[in-house]
Amino acid sequence: MSASPTATPAASATGVALRVEAARLLVAVLDEGRSLKAVLAERLPGLADPRDRGLLEAIVFAALRHERRYAFVLAHWLSKPLPMASAKDRNVARLLLVGLAQLDALGLPPHAAVAATVEAVKQLGREGLAGLFNAVLRKATREAWPAPAALAVSSSHPDWMLRRFAIDWPDRVEVLLAANNSEAPLWLRANAPRFSRAALAERWRAAGIASEPGLAADSLRLVERANPATLPGFAEGAFHVQDLAAQLAVEALDPRPGLRVLDACAAPGGKTLGLLAAVGATGEVLALDVDARRLERLRGLVVSLKPSEARFEARLADAGQPAGWHDGRGFDAILLDAPCSATGIIRRQPDIKVHRREDDVAALAALQAGLLDALFPLLRPGGRLLYATCSLLRTENDAQIAAFLGRTPAARGLPLDARFGFDTGHGSQRFPGEDGGDGFFYALLERRAEAPQVSPGAAGSSSTARKPPPAMR
Ligand SMILES: C[S@@+](CC[C@H](N)C(=O)[O-])C[C@H]1O[C@@H](n2cnc3c(N)ncnc32)[C@H](O)[C@@H]1O
Structure with missing residues (x-):
């Protein structure tokens, strides 16, 4: 498309500044590899008016949800791609996504959206591109958009992710893709x-x-x-x-008053609050995480919400290396809310589609297996471990648990009721949007009562306090 300078209606200074800021946030996520959550946490507080914060967030979420489709449309409409060499180039190129997001996903009044975006390109120091921006955005309001034939492009998902969804959930692919691109409700x-x-x-x-x-x-x-x-x-x-599906994880474990519970991957602590409430004043919760900043947030949450009088410790520790933190006493219950691909929460974090690589899945599955193997032996006989992920991928979920049960004779799977989702054989899968919740997987495992004690005679013994637990296998 060629540039043709055209007059545009006046746009407010705030509206223009918001579009510029939206383009910069997209550069931070798409070109600098930063997480959307982190850049929003940094930049949103700078906006005094909650309506401006809301609009900025809405534009950036929409642009990231549909980024691949918008790139396809722009490739058709531009005679050559916009340059991406300098920082200024990148801001300008990402501003076109801002323009399309307003017209498409957000359905903002076209004249205002076009005017503010065209002014924004001038403010970014590329006055010479104002005509091109005007022409592209007006075309977007008047003409049918080119429709990508490939589902991965039309749904703006990476090829590998769509392939994995199609293998794991062949009957649900389109529903899943649509749910991933929809707005999540606010759960408390x-x-x-x-x-x-x-x-x-x-x-x-x-x-x-x-x-x-x-x-x-x-x-x-x-x-x-x-x-x-x-x-x-x-x-x-x-x-x-806290999302509905995250709340259900604590209910799946169902820790009773007075129990001693390990929250192995605990930060930022939403589920720790539920565990503390469930075990009550006579119970005990040990919360671990390897991320110091996230652990600080967990401590802050527990202090400000004071969910119960339970004994509580939050510790910076690698849950997969119990030798460094375990005192030898068995746990009645363990929550392993494992690090995962986060493919079940794409509607809340659309940048997962950009940042997650297929290789990450195998690495995460290996990490999850290591955590399961290290933590399960710390249960007392009859104790229960709830394995949870916010993933939709079987490798991290049902196949992970099937493999664990196969190599761990001391473990047996326990059933979960229909509230926890679709029965996958070794656990329960919830899908994004179901009952309004996120995509989550839960598997409840019990240490067989006849299994040997974790560390016979070790309870309360300081001499054994730092020894690793004996292997179960
Ligand atoms: C899914 S998030 C946990 C969310 C948390 N349970 C909640 O409800 O707020 C996974 C957490 O695991 C932590 N993590 C990753 N590897 C770990 C390890 N080896 N030991 C302990 N924590 C780990 C990450 O830092 C991250 O905070």
Whole structure:
């Protein structure tokens, strides 16, 4: 397409600055490999008006959700690709995605979206491209867009991910792709038993805020999105933000009052709160994570929400190396919320489609297997381990557990009811969007009661406190 300078309606300075900022955020994610979460956390607080924050977030999420399709459309409409050599080039090239996202996914009024985006290219110091931008964006409002034949392109997923979904879930592929590109609702968990779900919902209702209960016992979904910090009860720690499927992980483990629980990969701590509440004042939770910054967030959450009087320790440690932290006493329950491909939460983190590589999956599966092997022997006989991931891939989920059970005679799988999702044989899979929740996998494993003790006679013995647990196999 050739450039033809055209007059555009006036755009507000704030509107223009937002488009420029959106383009810069896209460069940070797409060209500098940064995570969307991290760049938003850095840049959103700089915007005073919540409406500006909302619009910026919406534009960037939409552009990332549909990036591959938009790139395809632009390749058809531009006679040659825009240069990407300098930082300024990249900002300008990504600004075209900002333009398309407003017209397509967000459905903003075309005149305002085009005007603000054309002004933004001038503000980025490329006045000479204003005509080209105007022409491309006007074409986008008037003409049918070229439709990619390949499903991976039309759904903006990497080829490898689509291939894996098609192998693992042949009957669900299109539904999965659509769910990944949709907006996720805001789920909150009432900080029960200190604050009941019913009382919290009633308090919000009285303030004109509608919510709906979800499948998890303390879950509430806001009918209309709102900033959680503005909701009644926030300052008192009456609730925290946590997806429905994440809440269900603690319910699948179902730790009873008084139990000693290990939260092996615990940060930033949403599930730790549920565990502390479940074990109550007579229970004990040890939370581990290898990421110091995330562990600090976990500590902050526990301090501000005070879910129970349970004994609690948060420790910077590698869960896969118990020799460094285990005191020899068996756990009644272990939550292994394992690091994973995060393919079940793409609707919340669309940059996963950009950053995740197929090679990562095998590396993550090996890490998960190592964690399972290291942690399972720390259960007391009869104790239970809940393995959870926010992945949709069988390698990390059902196949992972099948292989673990195959090499671990002391373990047996326990059934989970239909609330936890589709029965995959060795666990339960929830899909993104189902009941409003994220994609998650759960497998409940029990250490057979007849299995030998972890460390006979070791309880409370300081001489054995730093010894690794004996192997189970
Ligand atoms: C899925 S996230 C956990 C989310 C957390 N359970 C929650 O509900 O907020 C996985 C966590 O595992 C941690 N992690 C990865 N490898 C680990 C290891 N070897 N030992 C302990 N933590 C690990 C990561 O730092 C990350 O915080």
